[in-house]
Structures are given as C-alpha cells and as structure tokens.
Amino acid sequence: MPTRILPAVADPDAARAVTTLIGQLPDAEPAGPVTDSTQLVDTLARLAAGSLDELPEVVLVHERIGPVPALELIREVALRFPAVGVVLITSDASPVLFSAAMDSGARGLVTLPLGYEELASRVQAAAQWSTGVRRHLGAGADTPAGPGGTVVTVSGAKGGVGTTVTAVHLALAARASGHTVALVDMDLQGGDIASYLDVQFRRSLADLAAVDDISPRVLQDAVYVHETGLSLLLAPGEGERGEEVTDRSARQIVSALRGRHEVVVIDCGTHLDAAGAAAIEMADTALLVTTPDVVAVRAAKRVVRMWDRLQIRKPEESTVVVNRHQRSTEIQPALVQKITGTRLAAIAVPAHFKELAAVVDAGRLHDLDARSTVKQALWSLAGELGLVKAAAGQGRGRELVRAPDRGALGLRRRGAGRQ
Template sequence: MNPITVLIVDDIATTREDIKRLLYFEEDIKVIGEAGDAEEALLLAETLRPDVVLMDINLPGMDGIAASEAITSKLPETAVVIISIQGETEYLRKAMAAGARDYLVKPFSSSELAETIRRVGQAHKRQVALIKAPALSSPAEPQVVERRVITVFSTKGGVGKTTIACNLGVSLAQRARGQVVLVDLNLQGGDVALLLNISPRGSIAELVQEQDWAESSLVNGYLYPHLSGLKVLPAPLRPEEGEVVGVNQVETLLNLLKNNYTYIILDTAPAFNDLNLALFDWSQDILLILTPDLAGLKHARTDLEVLQKLNQAGKVKAVVNKFGRWNSLKPQEIEETLGVKPLAILPQDEKTVLASLNRGHPFVLAQPGSPLALKVKKLAQVLVTPEQSPVKKPQRKTLFFRKFSLGSILRGE
C-alpha cells in the first residue's frame, strides 16, 4: 500500500523538524517536502503533488489561509490540514472556507497528527476516486433527490440525544458534503453549538426577527459552517429568546432549507410541545433515542405510544444508546417491551464521549475508528439508503395540531 505523502509548510524550521520527528515512526506516512513560506509551498505542491499539506496559518507574506485556497483550487487531489496555535472558531471558519479538510491546534501529539493525516488523506482519496469514476455507458434515468427531515427526539434527559444529532449530522455531511444542515430547535436549552465548539454570533431567534428574514440568502448567512461540511443553525443563547420563535416561522424556515439541503436534522426539546408536534408531521424520520435501563425504556415506551396515537408510528426508528453497561437490558427485552426492533444499538463509550464533549470535537471525527463512531456512521448509511429506509410522504396536520391540545388528541376528542 502506498504511503500517504505529506508536505509540511511552516516558517519556523524547528517546528518543521518537530513535525517530522512526530511522523518518523509512522510507516504509512511519508514526508516528501517542506516549505518556509506560501510561495515556496505552492511551487512544491505543484511539483510534488502530495496527498496532504500541513499548512501553518501564520506565514510571512501570503498567509496559510490564502495558500490553502490556492492549493485546493489548483490541486484537487491534494488535501490541506491547517495547523495553528489559535483555536478560535473564526479561524476554523476561514480554514473551512478556504477548502481545508481539518484543523489542528498546536501543540498536538504524534497520535493526533498521524490520525488526522490518515483520516483526511484516505477520505480525500475516496472522494477524488468517486469524482473520477467513469460514467455508465448506458444512459441512466434522472434521479429525483429526496429531501429528508430527520427529527431526533426523546422526552427523557441524559439519553445522548444532542450528542447523537451532532455526530449523525457530521457523518451525513461527510457523505454528502454541503448538503446537510443541523437545526437546534431545543429553543430554551439547546447545546448543539457547545458540542460542536461553535461560538455563534447569531441564532434562530435573531434570524426570525430580521426584516424580510424569509430569504434564502439571509438564512444562509445565519448558518454556521462546521469544518466537516455540516451547516448549523444554533438555538437561542438565552431561554427567554426562544419565545420569539413560533411554529409558523419554523415551517417557513424548513421550506427554505429544503430548497438548498438534502438532509435536515432537527434536535428537539424533550417534550411533546406544539413545535415538536408540528416537527413530527414535517419529518420523514423520527429517531427515538433511549437508554437500555428501566427508566429509559419507560420513557421510550410512553413516547412511542403517544407517537402511535398521533399516527406517526411509521416514521419512528428506535435508537438504543449507551448499550453495554452492567445494568443494560438485553436487545430482546427492549424489542419485546417496545414492540419494535431498534434501528441501531450504540455502545457505551464514556471515555470517547467525554473527550469529544470537552473538546467540542465530534467523536466521528476525533475517534473515527472507535466502535461508537462506526455504529453512528452505519446509522447514517441506513438512513440514506432507500431500500432500508423507505420514504413516505408525510400528511400535513399542522392546523390540526394548532387547533387541538395534545391531551384532546390522545383522548380521541
């Protein structure tokens, strides 16, 4: 197997030497060149055609952001990883806009560096191979892109709902770059921005208060670009700000997003409120998150019964999280109690999850080979595979939900 070739770009010679030492014992990674400024980096990149360029963001003359943009536009087969002492989100945003595939904050360990190079190099090679794949000789029928709204829900706290929503969003974004948006609709307590290490300058609350806000260009301006390619619309920063966001406004927003994005993931509040009732109607998939314990199963069973009475059972897909703890119920017990077979069973991995939460770096990126990350990626694959996840056009019941209370619906009134 050919090693992943690397070009190191940093204006400090000792830093370049340190990076080479970190990679010295990695047999599948080979440093083929180094440069001290952007101009030299551009010349070497065109000559050597490396798989990965490690680009320092602070360079004399042309900075690393401009150099990254030039390399990614001229050399589509080369991936860029930005390295910097700055970890602020504004630098992450600029790096992604320039085409960088990842961002490493100094100092980093040899394992972090090698793992990032492998992940970026292999993923970029697969993407390039798909682009270069020859078209079928026989004419294919035009494919209709199915816009999917995926709602992640549970009335029980602590089940990992937001963690799953974020990592699922990143996984889908890796499969369909630029086509996935995650909207945090837990309007009084959303944590999506925190889990993705985003410091938003605006949220859905500010968006809907803009004059003539229902314009695609304005909505896109409020979407925060994550390094993975995922776009994020954060929840309000303060609980009281969520009161300005109504059901009608969310419906308008989702219709606008459907014009530009294939997959729309909605993280929700843990309640059967008016907004969530409408979201269920607009969704193709409702991921019901539960934990394999008696309390988790009790909430999930109640949630499922309510969703069945709301005629949403056909959209519900149960996802068991944190499986494998000493007190975990068996999959058969869960299936018999719920009456449905879980779509996915995600293993308990507290160390990986805590590290991901504390760094604001999704584990599907930070630990892509971990059993938990692989299970989430498989879940993303199942959700986008028509044969395994048939799409049914939802019936619109928005007016019904606005007119009647949840209690009257469940009583059959």
C-alpha cells in the same frame, strides 16, 4: 389533456360530496381523497420522486383538514411543490381569509356549500397556472418541485440519553459522504450543539421566527458554516427567546432548509414544544433515543404514546435507537421495541461513552477518533437511515454493533409487564 385533481378532505361525507362534484367537471381526472395533512404531503412527495409530470395539477384543501391547519398546509405544499395549484375549500368568504390564503400560496378559494360553476372556474384557473409553471420549468429540468432533502429528527426519551451526540454524528457522517447537510438545534431552551462543536455565533432560529418569507439570502445570514462543512442553525442563546419559534415558523424553517440541503438533521431534545412537534411531523425519519434501563424505556413509551395522542407521529412510523447498549444487560433492544411498539434501528450504540469524554470536554465532538466504537456505530446508523452515499459508505463501520435478536424477547426485567 385531463386535469388531475387530488382532494384533501378529512370528513367522509364532505369527501364524497367533493369527489362527486369533481367527477362532473369536464376533462377532470379525480384521485381518491387523502384524509389528513401528512398523507397529502407524503402522497405528493412520492409522486414527485418519479418526476414533475406525476404530480396532480390541482390540489383541493378542505378548511377542516388536520392535524396541520389548512393555511399552514397550503404554505408547505406551495413551498415544496410549487408546480401544483392549490385551491382552498372554506365556508369563510371574508376578504381577510382570501388574503391569508393567497399569502400562503393558494391559487384560488371556493366557498361552501360547493357550487359547480365556482368550483369549475377555480379548478380551471389553477390548472392553467400549473401547466404554465411546468412549461416554464421544462420537463425533466432540475426543479424544486420534488420532496427536497431528507429530514431526520432526533429526540430523547429523557435527558442524558445521548440525543445531541447522535444528531451531531449522523450529520457528520452524511456530510463526510458528500451530502450538503444542515444540522438544526431545535432544543430551544437547552440546546448544546454550539458547545459540542466549539461555535460562537449570535444568530439563531429565533431570528427566522418572525420572517414571513425565508429567502435563500435570509437563510444564509442565519446559518453558521462549520469547519466540517455542516450548515448549523443554532438554538437561541437566551432560552426565553425559544418561545418566539412557533409551529408555523418551524414549518417554514424546515421547508426552507429542506429545499437547499440534501440532508437536514434536527436535534429536538427531550422537551416537546410546538416547534419540535411540527418538525417531527414533517420528518422523513423520526428517531427516539433511549438507553436500555427501566426509567428511560418507560419514558420512551410515554413519548411514543404522547406523539400518537397528539397526532404527531404513529408508533410504527417512529424508530427507536438504543444507546449505551451492553450485551449483558437484561433489557435488550428487541424488548424495547416490543414495549414501545416502534420500529427498531438495527444498529445499537455501545456503552463506550468514555471514548467521548475528551472531545466533549474540549467542545470538539467532530474530532472523535475514527477508531471509536461509538463513532463507528453512529456512522453505521447513518448508513442504515440512507444518509450516507453508497460509494462513500463502503468499508465504513467495520465494527458494526447490531441489535441482537436471539433470546432478546425472552429477557424480561422484573415488573416489565407494568411498563
């Protein structure tokens, strides 16, 4: 039986060297190299969506893969695809790195410059381990080897554009359709989900930050189960504790939630920190909420460009949601899409925010009337994003508010060319 090997190497010269050497291994079936961490995880998720048998037996991770550091990438692959044997390629053969790689979930380590005998030995060992795991799990079994739940991040172009309201109602819509849903407040210094949902709970994201291995029991202790059925993981009550949540801990937390929930909605707020950046990078869908005014749209463009510069998310991989939309405003959704260079949600949320006043003041956002046009739009948005099961979603959102296309590109606010 051939051993399928997927190399993850960023440098073209190193990729050619690795691929050439892999091709000389007996019974090896090398795949084309992936060049960054996001591409590797996306490739494995796509293969796993078919079946466990579609995954490669061995993944080779080069030490200079990016943008996620190699050890963090190995940890994520090991958590999400436990039937894949990961081997680290590195120039550091120290016992410290070996121990760190094993702790992250690697099945072996190969030192640079690559040698045939060492590579063949490590690949064979990792492949045998992978085969044994798959035999134990059983073909077609319900295993955690797939991509896990859907992760959606919700970020704001600036403060006050409706990020938290959007995140909460996407989660509520998914839960109402029968999904298991986690709602995470990753606005670490100013998160308000607890206030919006009338929750008092002392545990938070910060309590998981120092945990190396987040077991189901540890996760359960940190999560608050709301009366709506949502599993809430809240921001720390003391804003300064937000610094404890690093990009590494954020990745572990998101991976743990994804493994136990069908939908994970993360409110990242408007301030980008390391934890939020990690969540946005890992997300299946990254939403950016803006309002149709010059200040907010300019802010949205800055955010999109920053995500691109930091290699967090490419513009075409992000989706803008226009909130407080009115057909009479000069800036229409299609113009926002043109300015930001992102995808555009088909649903625009209408400017009927007075409907929210009573439930927000009462801390009962989940009690928003079903006749509310804002709620109908947000729940329809959840359906557009695939967060609502089809059977439950039928008949919802009769008053869909769609982003108009006709003439939108022709409406140009004075000075818009200088965005």
